[in-house]
Structure formats: C-alpha cells, structure tokens
Amino acid sequence: MKSVVAVSVGLLLTAHVSAQLSYDRIRQADREPGHWLTYHGTYDGKRFSTLDEIDRTNVQRLRPVWMYQVQGRHHFEATPLVFDGVMYLTDPPSDVVALDVKTGRPIWTYRRTLPDDVRACCGQVNRGVAALGDQIFIATIDAHLVALDMRTGRVRWDIEVADYKTGHSMTGAPLAVKDKIIIGIAGAEYGVRGFLDAYDASTGKRAWRLWTVPGPGEAGHETWTGDSWKYGGATTWVTGAYDPDTNLTYWGTGNPGPDFVGDVRTGDNLYSDSLIAVDVDTGRLKWHFQFIPHDVNDIDSTEIPVLIDAEFRGRLRKLLLFANRNGFYYVFDRVTGEYLHAQTFARQTWAKGLDGKGRPTPNPDTVPSPQGALVYPDDDGYTNWFSPSYSPQTKTFYQNVREKGGIYYRNEAVYQPGRMYLGASKRAVPGEEPWGALRALDPLSGEVRWEFRVTTPPWCGLLSTAGRLVFSGTMEGMFFALDAESGAPVWRFQTGGEIWSNPISYQVDGHQYIAIAAGNALIVFGLDGA
Amino acid sequence: MPAVAWFLATQMVVGVDPTTRPRVTAQEIDRGRALFQAQCAYCHGEDGAGGRGANLARPVLRRASTDEMLFRVVNRGVPGTGMPGNAMSAREVWQVVAYVRSLGRLRREPLPGDAARGAEVYKAQGCAACHTIGGRGGPSGPDLTDVGARSSPAFLRRSLTDPAADLPAGFMQVRAVTKTGQRLSGVRVNEDPFSVQFRDATGMLHSYFKDQLQEFARDGTGTPMPSYRERLEPGELDDLVAYLVSLEGMR
Numbered sequence: 001m002k003s004v005v006a007v008s009v010g011l012l013l014t015a016h017v018s019a020q021l022s023y024d025r026i027r028q029a030d031r032e033p034g035h036w037l038t039y040h041g042t043y044d045g046k047r048f049s050t051l052d053e054i055d056r057t058n059v060q061r062l063r064p065v066w067m068y069q070v071q072g073r074h075h076f077e078a079t080p081l082v083f084d085g086v087m088y089l090t091d092p093p094s095d096v097v098a099l100d101v102k103t104g105r106p107i108w109t110y111r112r113t114l115p116d117d118v119r120a121c122c123g124q125v126n127r128g129v130a131a132l133g134d135q136i137f138i139a140t141i142d143a144h145l146v147a148l149d150m151r152t153g154r155v156r157w158d159i160e161v162a163d164y165k166t167g168h169s170m171t172g173a174p175l176a177v178k179d180k181i182i183i184g185i186a187g188a189e190y191g192v193r194g195f196l197d198a199y200d201a202s203t204g205k206r207a208w209r210l211w212t213v214p215g216p217g218e219a220g221h222e223t224w225t226g227d228s229w230k231y232g233g234a235t236t237w238v239t240g241a242y243d244p245d246t247n248l249t250y251w252g253t254g255n256p257g258p259d260f261v262g263d264v265r266t267g268d269n270l271y272s273d274s275l276i277a278v279d280v281d282t283g284r285l286k287w288h289f290q291f292i293p294h295d296v297n298d299i300d301s302t303e304i305p306v307l308i309d310a311e312f313r314g315r316l317r318k319l320l321l322f323a324n325r326n327g328f329y330y331v332f333d334r335v336t337g338e339y340l341h342a343q344t345f346a347r348q349t350w351a352k353g354l355d356g357k358g359r360p361t362p363n364p365d366t367v368p369s370p371q372g373a374l375v376y377p378d379d380d381g382y383t384n385w386f387s388p389s390y391s392p393q394t395k396t397f398y399q400n401v402r403e404k405g406g407i408y409y410r411n412e413a414v415y416q417p418g419r420m421y422l423g424a425s426k427r428a429v430p431g432e433e434p435w436g437a438l439r440a441l442d443p444l445s446g447e448v449r450w451e452f453r454v455t456t457p458p459w460c461g462l463l464s465t466a467g468r469l470v471f472s473g474t475m476e477g478m479f480f481a482l483d484a485e486s487g488a489p490v491w492r493f494q495t496g497g498e499i500w501s502n503p504i505s506y507q508v509d510g511h512q513y514i515a516i517a518a519g520n521a522l523i524v525f526g527l528d529g530a
Numbered sequence: 531m532p533a534v535a536w537f538l539a540t541q542m543v544v545g546v547d548p549t550t551r552p553r554v555t556a557q558e559i560d561r562g563r564a565l566f567q568a569q570c571a572y573c574h575g576e577d578g579a580g581g582r583g584a585n586l587a588r589p590v591l592r593r594a595s596t597d598e599m600l601f602r603v604v605n606r607g608v609p610g611t612g613m614p615g616n617a618m619s620a621r622e623v624w625q626v627v628a629y630v631r632s633l634g635r636l637r638r639e640p641l642p643g644d645a646a647r648g649a650e651v652y653k654a655q656g657c658a659a660c661h662t663i664g665g666r667g668g669p670s671g672p673d674l675t676d677v678g679a680r681s682s683p684a685f686l687r688r689s690l691t692d693p694a695a696d697l698p699a700g701f702m703q704v705r706a707v708t709k710t711g712q713r714l715s716g717v718r719v720n721e722d723p724f725s726v727q728f729r730d731a732t733g734m735l736h737s738y739f740k741d742q743l744q745e746f747a748r749d750g751t752g753t754p755m756p757s758y759r760e761r762l763e764p765g766e767l768d769d770l771v772a773y774l775v776s777l778e779g780m781r
Contacts, residue, residue, distance in 0.1 A: 073610030116606060116615070121572075122582070123612035165617075189572070372576075409576050411567040418617035425571025426581055433702070433750055454723045476722035492724055 021083060021131045021150075023178050027244050034507030035083040039128050039173035040387065041504065044307040045241035047389040048464050049505035053512035054527060055467030059481050059491040063529030065513065066104035068522045071095070072124075075459075075500040076517040077385075079128040079173065082506040087515075088131060089522060093124035094140035098153060101508050104524065108153035110138075110146075118142050119418055120169045121189035125500075127239070127385070128173035130181060132201050139170035139183045145199055147181075157204035161185065161197060166417045168192050172239045172385075175249065177280050180207055182249055184236025188300075191231035191257040191421030196276070198283060208283025212236060212253050212271045220270035228265035231415045233257035234272035238302040238385045243318070246335055248277040248286055250305040250320060258413035259298035259379070260368045261423030268293035273301040275322060275330075277337055287337030291324055292360060296367050297350050297408070298379040298422075299326045306390045306397065307334060312444060321443055323388055323399045325381025326350060329446035330358065343446030345439055346382040346401055350375055368408035368424040378406030379426070380457070387461035387502045389470065390443065394484045397441040398470050402457030404434035438462070438472050440487060450487040461502030463514070471514060473499030479516050479523070495523060546620040548601045554628045562629030565622055570604075573612070578633040583613065587633040589679035589779055600627045634679065641683055641772045643765070648773025651766050660754070663777060668733055670717045671755065672698045676779030686774045690767060693755035703752040704728050706738065707745040718748070 021037065029037040033050040040047050054062060070076055072092035080089040086107060087099040096110040118124060118141050130137045135156060136148045142164040147156040161183065162168035167190020175182040180198040188194065194212035199205065213232035214220040224232060233256045240251030256265060256272035271285075273292035278285055291301045306321040312331070320334035327348030331341040339358040351360035366375035380402060388399040406426050413423030436458045437451040452472075460473035468484045479499060480492040497519015505514050514525045552558055566578070573583030580586070584593075593608055594600035604623050607615040618626070652658070660671035667674075677686065688695055702718040704726060716730040726746065727737045731754065740746055758767065 074612075117617075119614050119617070120612075121614065124614075407576075409567075409571075411571075412564070413568070416617070420569045420572065422568065422572050425567050425576040427576045427579075428581060431697075431750070433748075452723070455721050474722050476720065478722050478724055480724070489724070 020134050023132065023176070026132070026176060032083070036081055036504045036506045037083055038081070038130070038175070039079050039239045040241065040304065043177075043242040043244070045304045045387075045390075046306055046308070046392070047304075047387050047462065047502065048391050048393075048466075050466045051505050051507060051512040052466035054465065054469065054514065056469065056483055056490055058527060059467070059469060061527045062481070062491055062493070062514070062525045063527075064493070065524045065526045065529055067524070068097070068099055068104045068106075070097075070520050070522070073520065074124045075498075076520055076522075077125045077127045077171075077500045078517050078522075079502045079504060080515060080522065081129060081131050082504070082515075083131070088129050088136050090126040090128055090138060092126050093118075094126055094138060094142070096129055096136060096138050096148060096153065098136075098150075101506075110148055110153040110155070112140060112146070114140075114142055115164065118164055118169065119167045119190055120171070120186070121420070125171050127171060130174035130176040132176035132181065135201065137174045137176065137181050137201075139172060139174050141169050141171065143168040143170050143185070145170075145174065145181065145183055145204065147201070147204060159199070159204045162187075162192070166190065166192060167419075170237075172237050175239055175242060176201065177242050177249065180280065182240075182280065184238070184240070184251060186235050186237035186254075188233030188235045188254045188257050189259065189420055189422060190418060191233070191415045192235065193230055193232055194234035194236055194253060194272075196236045196251060196278060196283070198280070210276075210278055210283045210285060212274075212276065214270065223267040223270045225264070225266045231257045231421060232265065232269060232272065233259070234269070234274070236302070238304065241305040241307050242280065243307055243334060246277075246318070247280055248334070249280050250275065250277050250307070250334065252300075252302040252305065252322070254300040254302050255295050255298045258415075258421045258423040260296055260408055260410065261413045262294055262296040262367070264413070266294075269295070273299060275301065275305065275320070275332070277334065289332065289337055289339060289358065291328070291330070291358075292326060292350075294362070297375050299350065299377070299381060301325065302385060303383055304387050305334075306388060308390060308392070308443065310444065312340060321390065321397055323383055323397065323441070325377065325383050327377060327382045328354065329397075329441060331444060331446070341444070341446070345399065345441055345446060345448055346377070346403065348376050348382070349405075368410040370410050372407045372409045372427065374405055374407050374429065376405040377402065378404050380404065384459070386459055389462040389464040391464035391470075391484055393466055393468065394464070395443060396449065396464075396484065397443045398462045398464055398484075399439050399441060400458045400460060400462060400472060401437050401439050401451075402434070403436055404457050405429045405432060438470070438482065438487075452482055452487045452489070458499075460499045463503035463505060465505055471503040471516070473501075473503070473516060473518060475499070477518060479503075479518060493525070495519060495521070497521065546605060546618070546623065548598060548605070548620060548623070550620060551624050552621055558625050559628045559632050561622070562625035562627070565618065565626050566629050569616055569618070570626065578630065586630050587680065589634040589676055591630075591634070597627055597631065600630060604630075639683065641768070641775060643768030643770070643772030645769070645772040645776040647766075648769035648771070648776075651762065651770045652773055655758070655761070670729055670731065670733065671701065674774065674777055676777060678775040678777040679779055681774075683771055683775050687767070687771050690762075690770065691757055691759040693753050693757060694751065697751070697753055701753070703749040703754070705745070705747045705749065706736075706743050708738070709742060709744055711744070717754075
C-alpha cells in the first residue's frame with residue numbers, strides 16, 4: 001500500500017509542476033508562439049507573434065469566436081496573458097478573471113474591495129497581470145501588489161506598495177523576472193516621488209527599491225532644488241522590457257512634479273522623462289538617458305523599450321528602440337546606454353532640436369504662461385502607454401501616433417498630500433481637428449515609410465504577426481488589420497466600443513486567434529469564427 | 531511640510547459632510563475658481579468647456595442636476611469614469627460648486643430687441659429647417675433649446691451675421707462623389723477611417739464605406755448657415771437675438 005500512495009503523490013506533483021509558468025518558459029517565450037506569456041508577449045517588448053496561420057490571403061475570413069464582458073466601466077486597457085488553456089485578464093479597476101481559452105467561460109474571478117477615495121488622475125484602469133510559478137500578480141489601483149493562486153484565484157499575499165491616500169496608484173502590468181515581481185508606480189500628477197520596486201514572488205517581501213528621484217547624498221539629487229525632490233514625480237507607470245543577457249530591465253519614467261511649473265525645481269530633475277536600465281538582481285541603476293531635462297509640458301517618457309539585435313553603422317549591436325511621446329524616435333546601445341540616433345516621427349514644437357548626444361534645446365515659447373502657450377504634442381503625447389510593435393519579418397517599427405496640440409495656462413501649484421500638483425490648465429487648440437495615424441518606421445533611421453491615417457487620435461496599441469499583418473483599432477470601435485508591408489487595409493470589424501488596449505495572438509488546438517479589449521468586452525477572433 | 535499644514539491637509543478627505551454650506555459670495559466663487567484651476571481644469575479646461583473631462587460651462591449638468599449632486603461628484607468622483615474624488619474640505623467643495631455653477635450662468639444685460647417678434651423672425655426665415663428647439667426642427671445645425679443659457683447675446687449676434695467666424699463642434703461639412711458620379715454633401719454624423727455617415731440638406735441620412743466613394747472631402751471652414759447681416763433689418767436682428775437669448779432649456 002505504501003508504494004501505491006507514493007506513486008499517487010508523485011503523479012500529483014508532476015501534474016502540479018507542469019501547470020507552472022517557470023522563469024525559463026518566460027525567458028524562452030519565443031519557443032511557445034501559441035502562448036502569450038508577458039504583457040509584451042516576450043521580454044523584448046516586440047509585441048510580435050510568429051504565428052502565421054492568419055495571413056494576408058485569408059484574413060478576410062476572420063470572425064468573432066467568443067466575447068467576455070467585464071463588469072468594470074473604466075477604460076478597458078487590459079492585455080491578457082494566455083497559457084496552458086487559460087486566459088488571465090484584468091477587469092478594471094483591479095479585478096482578475098481566469099477564462100477557459102476555448103469557450104471564454106470564467107474559471108475563477110478575483111474581485112477586489114477598494115476604498116472609495118482612491119485617487120487616479122486619469123481613470124481607474126489596469127493593463128494586465130504577470131504570471132510566475134503557480135501565481136498570478138496584479139498591481140492594484142490602491143497601490144497594493146497581490147499574488148493569487150493560479151488555479152483558484154485565492155489570495156496568497158497582498159502587500160501595500162505605497163499609500164494610495166497620497167495619490168499613489170498602480171495601473172501597469174507587473175514584470176516577472178527570475179524569482180522577482182518588478183512593478184512601477186503612478187501618481188506624478190499628485191506629487192508622489194517615483195520608484196521602481198522588486199518583490200520576492202513567493203513571499204511578497206520587497207527585494208529592492210530604486211527611487212527615480214534621488215534622495216540626499218545620492219547621485220542626481222543636485223538636479224533638484226530645495227525640497228522639490230520629495231514631490232518630484234518621475235513615475236514608472238508603463239511596463240518595461242528585460243534582457244536576460246545584460247540582466248537589465250529597461251523602463252521609461254514620467255514627468256517631474258509639478259507637471260507644468262519648473263521654477264520650484266530648477267535643474268535637470270533626474271531621473272524624470274528618462275530611460276533607466278536597472279540590474280534586476282540588485283536594483284542598481286546601470287545607466288540612464290534623460291530625454292527631456294526639466295520638462296514643463298508633462299510630456300512623460302513612459303513608452304515601451306523595444307529590444308533588437310541589428311547591424312548599426314556596420315556593427316552588430318544590442319539596440320534599444322524607443323518611440324517617445326515627445327515626437328522623437330531614439331536608438332540606443334542597450335549594453336552601454338550610448339545614444340546612437342534620433343529622428344522625429346511627428347511635428348513637435350517643445351524642442352528646437354537635439355545636440356549630438358540627444359540633449360534637446362528647449363523652446364521657450366512652449367513654457368506654460370498666464371496668456372497660454374501652444375505646444376505640440378499636448379500632454380497626452382504623440383504616443384502614450386499603448387504599445388508599438390516591431391516585426392523582425394518586415395524589419396519595421398509600427399507606432400500609433402496622436403496628432404494633437406494643446407494650450408497651457410500657468411497657475412499655482414502648491415503641494416498638499418493627495419491633491420493634484422500640476423500648475424497649469426489646458427485648452428484645446430481652437431479650430432483644430434485632432435487626428436491620428438499608424439506609422440511604419442525604419443527601425444534604424446526612424447524614417448516614416450508609410451502611414452495609415454485614422455480620424456481620431458488613437459489609444460490602441462499594435463500587434464504585428466508573421467502572417468504579414470498589423471492589427472490596430474480606432475476610437476470609433478473599428479478593429480482592423482493592415483498589410484504589414486504596404487499599409488493597405490485588409491480586414492475590419494466594428495466592435496461597438498472605443499478601443500483602449502493592445503491586441504495579442506495565441507493558439508488553441510493548433511489554430512491561431514487574435515484578441516482585443518474593446519468597449520467593455522474582450523473579443524477573440526479566429527478564421528471562419530471557428 | 532510643516533506639521534500643522536500636514537494635519538490640516540489630512541483632514542481634507544474624500545467623503546466630507548455637505549451639510550454646512552457657506553453663503554455664495556463673489557469671494558467664495560473666486561476661491562472656487564482658484565481651486566478649479568489647480569485641481570479640475572487639467573481635464574475640464576481653462577474655462578470649464580471640457581477636454582478629457584466633461585464640458586461644465588452649461589446650465590444643466592447631466593450628472594449633477596442639483597447642487598448637492600454636484601457636491602457629491604466633486605467630493606467623491608464619478609465611479610466608472612476618469613473623474614476621481616478630491617481631497618478638499620466641505621467648504622472648498624462648496625466653493626468649487628459655486629464656481630462651476632457660475633460657468634453655466636450668463637449675466638443678463640438689457641437687450642434692445644423683442645423676443646416675441648424674434649420668434650416670428652425665426653419662423654419666417656425658416657431657421658427650423660436646420661435647428662431644433664424643444665425637440666422640433668431639423669438636425670443639420672446645433673440644437674438651440676437652451677442656447678440663451680449657454681451663449682452670450684454678442685456671440686449669438688455674431689453667429690447670425692458672421693456664422694463662419696466660430697463654427698460649432700460636431701457639425702463638420704463633408705462632400706462625397708459616389709462611384710456612379712452622384713455628388714453629395716451634408717453634415718457629418720460619424721466618420722472613421724473606413725466609413726462615413728452624413729445628413730444632406732433635406733435631412734436624409736447617407737452611409738458609405740469610403741472604398742465605395744470616388745471622392746471624399748471634409749471642409750473644416752465651411753457652413754451652410756448664411757449670414758443674416760443683409761437678410762434682416764437691424765430691428766429684426768435685435769428681435770431674433772432677444773428670442774434666442776430667451777431660450778433657456780426645457781426644465
């Protein structure tokens with residue numbers, strides 16, 4: 001009898017282990033094209049699927065297969081994860097649902113009770129979960145990090161990352177690396193001091209914190225005057241990328257606080273509006289590049305770093321591509337942080353130009369004033385949190401672009417805990433009808449190869465696939481596919497709701513599917529609706 | 531931050547009691563304006579005309595038909611939207627309420643015209659072919675049901691004499707040529723990269739996928755509204771303005 005019992009336990013353990021998402025699986029996510037294992041699909045931020053069952057010749061047969069309606073009524077910005085037969089999705093503000101990937105039927109739900117005085121400048125949204133081992137991780141709008149049992153949705157641990165009452169919140173998907181969960185923070189509009197955190201995945205104990213506004217005695221502290229560093233913003237609210245070879249995680253940082261008033265914080269205000277490269281084991285800052293020293297236009301630099309290896313000026317290099325909200329497309333060496341190149345992909349007015357090291361010459365006419373100052377882009381930026389996509393097949397960087405200016409009127413900014421700390425109000429540009437475009441950029445030069453215009457500035461991210469397709473969506477609810485080479489539209493579907501999310505692709509039973517959150521529904525598409 | 535300021539600030543919590551409402555004075559409205567500029571105008575615009583947030587410069591607010599409801603919205607936010615609660619004392623919330631209410635109210639000056647005669651001018655000129663008052667009229671131009679409550683007499687006069695000077699949002703003129711050569715034009719109802727719906731001058735709705743059209747163009751500077759500078763006697767213009775000013779909604 002004893003031996004029989006031992007065998008059963010052994011079988012159970014085997015089953016348990018195979019249902020886990022190990023770090024090795026995530027690191028080699030490109031070997032599992034049927035799954036979507038991280039926010040970006042893979043660590044390198046490409047949001048590219050090597051699946052090619054759906055292609056330019058058959059995409060016209062793409063039809064809805066199932067839909068899942070969320071309960072949240074905030075913008076539905078979630079990117080789902082899909083692996084081992086289950087889709088893990090966040091329902092805004094901070095709920096999680098696990099869906100059977102074949103039918104869309106819920107397996108479990110995690111409903112979070114939130115305080116009624118949460119402060120989030122721009123909506124109580126959530127962009128997705130991370131998975132590691134047998135746990136699912138969500139960063140909540142009340143600034144907690146929660147670990148859930150992957151099979152049941154039950155809470156394993158729930159820790160406070162920061163005090164929500166002082167305006168801290170979390171909206172981004174966590175990043176699971178090795179045995180750690182890395183998360184950023186939001187709240188620069190409330191004068192929080194930004195940081196990037198890592199937590200032990202099994203216990204929830206904090207492994208390290210990197211303050212993105214250096215404190216007294218730390219390098220960079222001298223770029224802030226007086227006590228301004230305490231309310232300095234530089235938040236980390238969009239999920240970064242990771243390179244196992246350099247062991248660095250790359251994140252963009254947000255605006256300094258107060259957003260529109262610079263004279264209370266003279267200096268460069270490191271590490272606001274920057275790209276930071278951080279050692280995942282220690283949390284040490286390996287290198288940084290500041291896109292906008294002393295930003296007074298709330299531009300942020302919280303875009304997705306895209307990591308590719310390519311020949312650049314005759315040498316094979318590990319590159320980092322970054323299409324910044326500020327209208328410039330940048331290329332870096334991601335090992336050393338060396339600035340290699342920048343090129344505008346939209347008409348901007350905040351800078352007169354960049355010098356040889358990428359440092360801008362600010363345009364004084366765009367500083368918010370009592371009379372109003374016109375600036376391009378407005379504070380929503382030419383891009384924002386929504387993802388670009390890089391296709392290794394077409395060697396193209398795809399980016400949705402918002403064409404919109406704003407007029408900023410300077411006013412008072414006084415720091416009070418939990419209150420907006422901004423220093424300007426805004427008007428639309430009279431007579432201007434904002435618009436948008438999906439632009440295809442040369443990844444090394446940043447030159448625009450073609451664009452597909454849309455009527456309203458978009459809030460939708462992109463997915464490119466090996467079927468030579470690029471998927472995007474509009475504020476009018478149209479989900480569509482373009483020929484990844486020519487930019488010609490080849491398929492469309494009216495979803496009936498604004499699209500504020502990033503598409504993904506995965507396989508079920510050997511067939512390819514595309515999923516997008518639109519309105520309050522997650523919609524899955526397959527060939528012939530099968 | 532000094533300890534006293536911290537103590538005071540932490541007392542300004544979401545969920546304050548609205549019962550002790552201060553009297554609305556010019557000073558309270560001014561304080562409300564300052565708070566609005568710092569805490570609200572980022573989304574609702576410098577002048578409350580909207581942006582990321584709703585247009586508040588109107589007499590009737592959809593989510594706050596009473597001042598008590600507006601208090602609650604400012605204090606607690608609107609669940610399911612981008613509108614957060616605000617950390618303000620009850621008095622500060624009332625100051626913001628007073629200021630927001632002042633946005634939707636225009637100061638009344640004595641006007642030279644006669645509203646009753648203006649209503650006859652409105653009828654005789656056929657304005658109702660394009661404009662709606664109280665649910666009756668055409669759809670091609672802005673609804674005028676409460677135009678007097680949200681537009682100044684000077685603005686209304688200029689809209690009549692020089693309509694292209696300040697075009698209303700949401701009434702883009704479009705022109706299209708179908709594959710069969712039919713020329714159409716009208717006011718845009720919807721547009722996305724793939725399709726457009728518009729209403730022609732007779733009120734008929736047209737819907738096309740753009741790949742069914744030979745030509746499609748928007749005219750951001752055009753309006754079918756003629757200038758009434760020459761069409762009306764000066765007295766008639768005064769009367770029409772007085773009539774429009776008298777339109778304050780259907781409360």
